[in-house]
Amino acid sequence: MFYRECGNYKDTYAKDMAIFPIPLDRYGFIVMLILALIVIPLIATDYWISSIMIPFYCFALSAFGLNILAGYAGQISIGHAAFMAVGAYASLILYGRYGIPLLPSILGGGIVSAAVGTFFGLPALRIKGFYLAISTLASQFIIQWVIVHWRWVSGGVFGTVEAPDMQIFGWALDTPVRKYYLALCIMILLITIGKNLVRGQLGRNWMAIRDMDYAAEIIGVNLYRDKLIAFAVSTFYAGIAGSLITFCYYGAANIEEFHVMVSFALIGMIIIGGLGTILGSFLGAGFFVLLPIAINQSLGAFMDVVPSDILSNIEAIIFGGLIVLFLIVEPYGMARLWHTIKDKMRLWPFPY
Amino acid sequence: MNEKKEPILRAENISITFGGLKALDRVSLEINPGEIMAIIGPNGAGKTTMLNIINGFYKPDEGRIIFEGKERPKKMKPNLIAAQGIARTFQNLALFTGMSTLGNIMVGRTMLMHSNIFSQALYWRFSQKEEIEHRAAVERIIDFLQIENIRRTPASMLPYGLRKRVELARALAAEPKLLLLDEPMAGMNLEEKEDIARFVLDANEELGYTIALIEHDMGVVMDICDRIVVLDFGEKIAEGTPDEIKADPKVIKAYLGEAGG
Ligand SMILES: Nc1ncnc2c1ncn2[C@@H]1O[C@H](COP(=O)(O)OP(=O)(O)OP(=O)(O)O)[C@@H](O)[C@H]1O
Ligand SMILES: [Mg+2]
Numbered sequence: 083m084f085y086r087e088c089g090n091y092k093d094t095y096a097k098d099m100a101i102f103p104i105p106l107d108r109y110g111f112i113v114m115l116i117l118a119l120i121v122i123p124l125i126a127t128d129y130w131i132s133s134i135m136i137p138f139y140c141f142a143l144s145a146f147g148l149n150i151l152a153g154y155a156g157q158i159s160i161g162h163a164a165f166m167a168v169g170a171y172a173s174l175i176l177y178g179r180y181g182i183p184l185l186p187s188i189l190g191g192g193i194v195s196a197a198v199g200t201f202f203g204l205p206a207l208r209i210k211g212f213y214l215a216i217s218t219l220a221s222q223f224i225i226q227w228v229i230v231h232w233r234w235v236s237g238g239v240f241g242t243v244e245a246p247d248m249q250i251f252g253w254a255l256d257t258p259v260r261k262y263y264l265a266l267c268i269m270i271l272l273i274t275i276g277k278n279l280v281r282g283q284l285g286r287n288w289m290a291i292r293d294m295d296y297a298a299e300i301i302g303v304n305l306y307r308d309k310l311i312a313f314a315v316s317t318f319y320a321g322i323a324g325s326l327i328t329f330c331y332y333g334a335a336n337i338e339e340f341h342v343m344v345s346f347a348l349i350g351m352i353i354i355g356g357l358g359t360i361l362g363s364f365l366g367a368g369f370f371v372l373l374p375i376a377i378n379q380s381l382g383a384f385m386d387v388v389p390s391d392i393l394s395n396i397e398a399i400i401f402g403g404l405i406v407l408f409l410i411v412e413p414y415g416m417a418r419l420w421h422t423i424k425d426k427m428r429l430w431p432f433p434y
Numbered sequence: 435m436n437e438k439k440e441p442i443l444r445a446e447n448i449s450i451t452f453g454g455l456k457a458l459d460r461v462s463l464e465i466n467p468g469e470i471m472a473i474i475g476p477n478g479a480g481k482t483t484m485l486n487i488i489n490g491f492y493k494p495d496e497g498r499i500i501f502e503g504k505e506r507p508k509k510m511k512p513n514l515i516a517a518q519g520i521a522r523t524f525q526n527l528a529l530f531t532g533m534s535t536l537g538n539i540m541v542g543r544t545m546l547m548h549s550n551i552f553s554q555a556l557y558w559r560f561s562q563k564e565e566i567e568h569r570a571a572v573e574r575i576i577d578f579l580q581i582e583n584i585r586r587t588p589a590s591m592l593p594y595g596l597r598k599r600v601e602l603a604r605a606l607a608a609e610p611k612l613l614l615l616d617e618p619m620a621g622m623n624l625e626e627k628e629d630i631a632r633f634v635l636d637a638n639e640e641l642g643y644t645i646a647l648i649e650h651d652m653g654v655v656m657d658i659c660d661r662i663v664v665l666d667f668g669e670k671i672a673e674g675t676p677d678e679i680k681a682d683p684k685v686i687k688a689y690l691g692e693a694g695g
Contacts, residue, residue, distance in 0.1 A: 095569045096562070275555045282554040282565065283540070283547045290530045290541045297528035300489060302516035302545035302608065311551065358532070 099281075118266055123259050132258040132331060134375065139269045140327035142367035145351040146276055146360060147319025152349070153358035154280050155312035156292025157206050158215050161222030162320050163344035168225060169195040169321025170328040170335040171235055171243060178246045184329075185250065188268065191325035192318045198225070199317020206309050210295075222342050229337050236337070243335040245328055261330035268326060272319060277360060279315065288312055289358070354408060356417025365416035369408075374401055440503065442467045442612055442644055443520075448487055448497035457483045459668045460497070465612060470638050470645045472655045474679075475665035476688060481648045482525055484665065485614045488646070489522050490515035502611070517545045519611030523601040523618060525648070531590040535581060535600050538589055539572045542607030572607055578641075579603050579633055595626045602630070606637065613637070615647040619654060627651065631658055656680065664688065 122135060148162045159165075173191025176182045182190065202221040206214055229235050237243055248255035248264075255261055279285055287308045290298035299305050328335045347370050355366020377397050384393060412419045441464035450458045458480045465471050473481045486492040488499065490512040499506040501518060521542070530538050547568055549561040557565075576582055579599055584592060589600060598618060605613055618634065619627045631654050637643045649655050655662065656676040664672040664679060666688040672679060679685055 095566045095573075099565060099569065278555050278557040279551070282557070282561065283544060283549070284551060284554055286533070286537055286541045287544055289533050289537065290544075293530035293532045294528050296491070296512075297524065297530070298541070299512045300491060300516060300522060301542055301604065302513050303541070304513050315551075 115270075118270075123262060128258045131262045134372065136258075136262055136265050136331045137327060138367055138371045139265045140323045140331070141348070141351065141371055142364045143269045143272060143326070144320050144323035145348055145355065145367045146273060146363035147316045147323065148348050149352045149355075149358065149360075149363050150276060150280065150288070150319065151312050151316035153352055153356075153362070154285060154292065155288035155309065155316075156295075157203070157210070157309060157312060159202075159218040159221070159313075159316070160215050160345050160349065161202070161218045161220070161225065161342075162317075162348045163324075163340040163342065164222040164225035165195045165199050165317040165320035166324025166327070166344070167229060167335070167337060167340035168198050168317075169324035170332075170340070171229060172321070173325035174243045174245055174328060174335050175235070177248075178243070183250070184248055184255075188322060188325045188329070192322040195321020195324070196314045196318035199320070200310055200314045203310055203313025203317075206313065207306050219342070222345055226337055226340075226342075242337075245333050245335070248329055265326045265330045268322065272322060273360065276315075276319070280360075284308065284311065292358075350405065352415075354405065354415055356415030359415070359417040361420060362415050362417035365420075369416070373404065377401060439466055439468075441465055442502060443488065444500040445484070445488065446498050446500070448484070448494045448499075450483060450487065450492060450494050456668050458487070458494070458665075461665065461668070461670045462497075463663050463670065463673070465644060465646050466661075467644050468638075468642065469660040470634065470647065470658055472659040472662045473646065473648045473665060474650070474652070474655060474662060475671075478667075479665040480668045481665055482616055485522060485616055485646070485648065488612075489520050489614060513545075516608065516610075519608075520614065521605040521608040521610035521612075522614035523598070523605050523616055525616040525620070527594075527597050527601060529589040529592075529597055529600060529604075532588070534586050534588055535576075535584050535592070535603075536572065536586060538600055539575060539603045539607045540568065542604035543568045543572065545608060575603050575606050578606075578636070580629075595622050598622070599630070599633075602633065606641075606643075611644065613643050613645045615645060617648050617650065619649060619651060627654060634658060 123131070126135065144162065144166055148159060151157050151159055169191035171191075172194035173187045176190045177184055177187035202218065205217040209217065235243075248261070250264075255264055280288070287298065287303045290301070290303055291305060291308060295305060324340065328339075332339055351366030351370050352363060353366070354369050355364065356362025374397065377400050381393055381397060381400075388396070408416075443465045444462075445464075446462050447460045448458050448462070449456070449460050461480070461484065463471075463473075463484075473484060475481055483492065487494050490506075490510055493508065501515075501520070506515070530541060533541070547564055549564050553561040576585060579602065581596065581599055581603065584596060584600075589597065592600065598620075602615070602618060605615075615634070619630045622630065634645060634647065635658050638645055647659075659676060662672075662674065662676060662679045663670060664682075664685050671684045671688060672682045674682070
């Protein structure tokens with residue numbers, strides 16, 4: 083009875099076009115913000131902050147980037163983890179080797195990744211669907227190969243570059259909480275920007291391309307330009323996410339962390355979470371980051387009776403099973419599930 | 435209209451072949467500013483193909499298109515042709531099904547909106563002002579076509595007749611110099627047809643749009659059009675006012691031939 087779209091009249095287009103036109107969504111958002119900014123840093127342990135929340139934010143950011151490409155613009159990339167790697171290496175090199183300040187270095191990581199991503203997006207001007215999928219899969223392997231074999235980038239030691247200690251304006255980011263805030267603030271900033279993009283003209287053009295590309299072109303959408311922008315923006319997000327997770331969590335850029343399996347996981351996140359929704363990017367990242375840990379913890383009780391290698395197989399089986407189960411129950415993703423619940427709430431207590 | 439105005443669009447000797455089938459054979463036609471012109475003809479005559487060539491979706495094998503006195507380069511991209519001021523609707527609906535009515539119509543204004551990606555990203559003053567201005571313009575079109583109550587409905591959930599109407603709205607949103615409508619009333623009941631016919635007339639008379647449309651319903655065509663071009667098997671067999679067309683033996687034969695066969 084409290085969640086209402088009607089009875090909530092807008093007298094100007096400006097209000098109607100605000101980020102959250104419905105008050106309850108706005109309150110929900112504010113609650114999440116308070117949780118993330120104040121409550122979690124206060125009560126969570128260092129382990130939770132470093133090993134769970136930071137990766138969660140970074141993967142949510144990266145998933146959102148992929149969602150811009152796949153969910154909004156209807157293109158696909160099976161090499162998104164590689165762009166995270168580009169961002170990670172680029173920003174570490176800028177910061178560690180050239181002494182560029184931290185924030186510009188992270189931004190630089192995003193820009194380099196966007197440049198590489200735009201290049202690998204060029205095939206999208208000619209091909210789509212499965213063909214594009216394969217060509218982006220190639221981008222994963224090409225980038226991986228280049229990073230490992232180009233000694234200038236990887237330093238030659240198993241493709242690993244250590245992250246130096248972080249400082250912003252001489253202020254050391256040395257505790258988990260400080261790193262947490264860095265990741266969180268950049269994530270919030272970029273999600274806000276992304277939200278503006280997808281609800282603006284560019285976002286509408288993307289969705290038009292996704293739904294019917296020839297009609298979009300005939301209406302005046304510049305297919306080439308807007309597809310390439312989608313690749314640029316999407317891989318920019320991947321690059322920033324890769325840079326953040328490396329600085330704030332891994333501590334070293336290691337190509338193994340950006341393997342093709344991570345690319346698949348990112349695709350899984352946006353499908354499970356919901357294509358073309360921001361909420362879905364978070365739910366999907368939560369599913370992939372938090373659920374394996376939860377399964378692991380709950381199976382911990384069997385540690386003494388079952389050998390650990392079998393246990394880890396069981397974990398993988400349960401996780402895979404849950405993905406399948408989930409897709410059967412709600413093929414359009416968790417965000418859709420949430421909307422269904424909202425629809426029910428809107429009518430409650432009169433379900434007709 | 436006695437003084438002869440320069441046509442807004444001239445198609446000269448257009449020919450196009452699809453795998454041996456000559457869909458259009460040296461067809462020429464003109465569209466004059468301010469008129470409603472109809473292209474009619476039996477199924478498969480090449481009407482849709484003609485529209486596809488006019489808005490650049492197909493490139494003709496031969497012939498040229500002159501729009502506003504300038505010859506169109508051979509390989510001009512459709513979005514640039516749209517930017518010159520040609521908008522259209524499709525015979526087989528082509529709405530963006532994942533978007534709402536509002537979203538669909540807003541896409542129609544894409545060429546009129548100019549804020550860059552950075553301004554949009556921050557939803558800065560210029561971008562916000564632009565968005566609101568265009569939203570207001572779209573609301574006027576929504577008003578004009580009486581689709582206020584489906585503003586937020588996803589296009590995929592609209593019934594057929596309303597989808598056609600939203601497509602019309604999307605084309606109008608571009609404020610084109612030339613509006614091409616491919617069977618805007620096909621598959622509608624009488625009442626819906628009358629609505630659309632009135633919208634087309636109003637768009638022409640009140641808003642001043644130049645319109646070329648394809649329609650099978652002869653009653654409607656005779657009522658609302660200033661001039662008619664008749665195609666049959668890829669050739670232009672007649673051209674003139676509704677009265678002239680009605681009396682033209684070739685036209686009668688083409689249609690009777692169809693009914694007979
Ligand atoms: N892309 C294409 N590829 C092959 N043949 C085509 C193509 N487009 C049109 N044709 C053929 O060209 C001929 C003319 O088609 P067109 O769609 O222009 O007819 P129409 O006059 O619009 O007919 P209708 O009244 O049924 O819509 C048809 O024989 C059609 O099969
Ligand atoms: Mg047709």
